[in-house]
Amino acid sequence: MSYRITGNTGEWEIVVGLEVHAQVISQAKLFSGASASYGGEPNTHVSLIDAGFPGMLPVLNQECVAQAVRTGLGLNAQINLFSRFDRKNYFYADLPTGYQISQFAHPIVGEGKVLVDLADGSTREIGVTRLHLEQDAGKSIHDQDPTRSFIDLNRAGVALMEIVSEPDIRSPEEAGAYLRKLRQILRYIDTCDGNMEEGSMRADVNVSVRKPGEEGYRTRCEIKNVNSIRYVMQSIEVEAQRQIEIWEAGGEVDQETRLFDHVRSETRSLRSKEDAHDYRYFPDPDLLPLIIEQSWVDELEAALPELPEAKRDRLEREYGVSRYEASVLTAEQAVADFYETVAKGADARLATNWMLGDFFAALNRTGRSIEDSPVSAEGLRELLSLISDSTINGKIAKEVLEDMVETGESASAIVERKGLRQVTDTGAIESSIRDILAANADKVAEFKSGKDKLFGFFVGQTMKAMKGKGNPALVNETLKKLLSE
Amino acid sequence: MSLDAKTVTRIARLARIGLEPGEVDSLGKDMGSIIDWVEQLNEVDVTDVPPMIGTGLATPRLREDRVTDGNRRDDVLSNAPDREGPFYTVPKVVE
């Protein structure tokens, strides 16, 4: 089903393209040796290059280039062996040199694509136009002083990848799915941490609307700097609604930059006067063109980790999990790694059920992530092996897992300490059952007269008497045998 | 030909150089004569000629990804005309 907004004049289709700014994971900044790490006392992660002092010159960081290439490869994109840095000239308080160094005319990565999975099980391909490297700006702080803004340049010069999509997105859901998929890929190849709260990933959202079947695009608006997937989806909805109302009232949408206010759930114009913007791009004469070797690209490609789609397909194949299960298990690389550690050499079905069931529930309950899981993958594997070799049964195992979460002890230690080892001694089971049957002679008579349902009652009573440790199969078998005596 | 006042004003605005009203005309005249003079480049046939970027002598070089700089706030702020604690300041920016 295509996403449509119904206005007064009928249905409307939305057209969305996203420009994602993803902060590159690197030690140092794109053109200086200052730290690129988040936080730090104001103006400490700053070199004189970042602060634009006279005579300071940029020198390109190799790892940032490598990260852009890796990301390009992850997006199935064209890697441009020739690219170039341009200056984008404008004045702003947090832009020390008066220009941002960016790749305008010749980006390092060209066209690529991202496959997104939608809730109805369908898949959509969203085109990537380009990816280029550029510098982040510093930060202006407006709330510390009544008449002045304060400037912190810690972020100034940190490497960003701007990833521009084609206007292929047709619904808020697709926008969300695209961003999640992009973030998943970036995290898999470890080129951006995708942390939208800290601003290491943020999106500019280009929105326009048109009538279904209409050729070409109508005027778009750009919603700047949206910093969560939810807000991206919301902003698309409210902006599309706003534009539809304008068109339907016989007006014209102005091409402009807007800001999303999530509190009031509206977008509003950021700059009324666009005339001041003429960025005067030209090649940065302080830098040489960036020329990379195909052999280097090949090396980077060979060293790439398995990407989400390939991993999902492999898990389906190797572990016999369903496509849905595989998607959940590969949502994050750490989850997939955890799963494979558990499932390797174990009962894969058991591993899958336990991961998706009790284990995820335990993570949720404790508010922990897979990275700081209270139970290690090896620990969970041991627990499952105790089920497989009949040391404990599934019900006891649930208790043991809870204990493991709480105490951090190993499964076997808990089983030993609490004496949870399953009873497989037929003599002991038979003796327990004989006691139960003797104490419930009336029920035995009812059973024998045909009230089959009572079998469950006898199982329950036996397990209770054995404190849950009876081997369920042996209990069943022995009960059947004694009841038929 | 002299650059008109509107153009001069727009360019000065882009360059963030405040102009006195009296300066606009003379600047327009000077800039116009320089622009007219550089127009002679239109005589040159540049078909298939690549633009020069740098002088093409240095070999591309990339820096190792190591933190070698920063933690020099005193240097960074040493020349600031209006420093406030660890920050540079500007007149309040309203968005």
Added chain:
Amino acid sequence: MSGMHDFTLASARDALKARKISAVELTNAHLDAIERLDGRLNSFITRTPDQARVAAKAADDILAKGEGGALTGIPLGIKDLFCTNGVRTTAASKILGNFVPPYESTVTSNLLRDGAVFLGKLNLDEFAMGSANLNSAFGPVENPWKRNGSDAKLVPGGSSGGSAAAVAAGLVLGATGTDTGGSIRQPAAFTGIAGIKPTYGRCSRFGTIAFASSLDQAGPMARNLQDCAILLESMAGFDERDSTSVNTPVPNYEAALTRGVKGLRVGIPKEYHAPGMPAEIEALWQQGINWLKAAGAEVVEVSLPHTKYGLPTYYIAALAEASSNLARYDGVRFGERVKGDSLDALYEATRAAGFGEEVKRRILIGTHVLSSGYYDAYYLRAQKVRTLIQRDFLNAFEKVDFLLTPTAPSSAFAQDEKPTDPVQMYLNDIFTVPASMAGVPALSVPAGLDAQGVPLGLQLIGKFFDEETLIAAGHVIEQAASFTHRPAIHAGVSA
């Protein structure tokens, strides 16, 4: 202390090494000369006598141990475009009038490493934009030369006018200059000294205030080419902090001095016979050709067909870059601030008050040629023409080893003869700009005096990184010309 002012840099170096003189007395003699003469010449923006004396004393201690580098104890002046750690660096602009860099440029670091003693920071055209040193927020520099029988103040050329005047007047034994379109060579010619603009990428640009990044190149200025060679060897070298720095070994330039030109081919570019050029400059050029021929060089006429487009191409490329390079002077992180009610008001007031007239004009033109709708017509086209200019040189250098031209189309003019039309002023650089555009090395060497007794220079242009051939050929001209004239105002005579 008479005699102290007869030293060249090379002879002073030898005398210091031989302990015939001390660095302290050499430095003091030069500081005294500055004290006496520079009130008039105005070649210094900032003098650093106390630091100089300390450095000289340290140099003597090193020399006493029989140690020391190539420049230990040599008093130099530094163009105030090179950032010097803890010493005010202004670019001759009001906007940097109070700027004290917490860092040292690579070029000056190299000179300090080799033991040089800095006497101060030398005047220039604001941000190196000018050809007469009339565009300084710290006042014009006077050329120490006089026309016969005239007291008119002549310009020293620009933008390295303070460097040129200080060297010519004997206030320093050598100076750093920077050359974007002729800013070393033209003032050298106007003041009767030698100056080298090395190959682009030879000297690091790190810590040198930028005018036009793709053209700026530091170089030495001194009384003769031997002195320049010694300085260049110290200043040059690969610097990983400058992406355009070239990683190629620095040769022993001084050793190239006496190589001669026997068997070399010298090209004479026919397009440099500019219409309206004074006959005495044409004659001097011919004289230079004859000297080289007599020394065994073969003379070949060559063509650099795009020569006439050099200047307009230069002004587009250089001003575009400058408009962007000078955006950082905004009154926020350093420099003089003029208050404003809003951020934009602060920028506009700061830059209006901080930049001089010529700098503003150039920023505006540079902004214009990059602006929307004009980029292709101006900037992109100019960069294509620049490719053609470079090809002209590369083609010529397939036939010849170096080129000989006049350095400038006139001798030094008087301060009050400054043309009012900016384009006329730009024509001063007509012979020097093409080599800058191509990135090839060039030097100017004093070759004679004009009829009014004012010096004239000849320019040699060479192949990439072949400064050595230029030094050798320049030395042939030096010797043939035996240029021993001194200006009216110089150390050792009364002002």
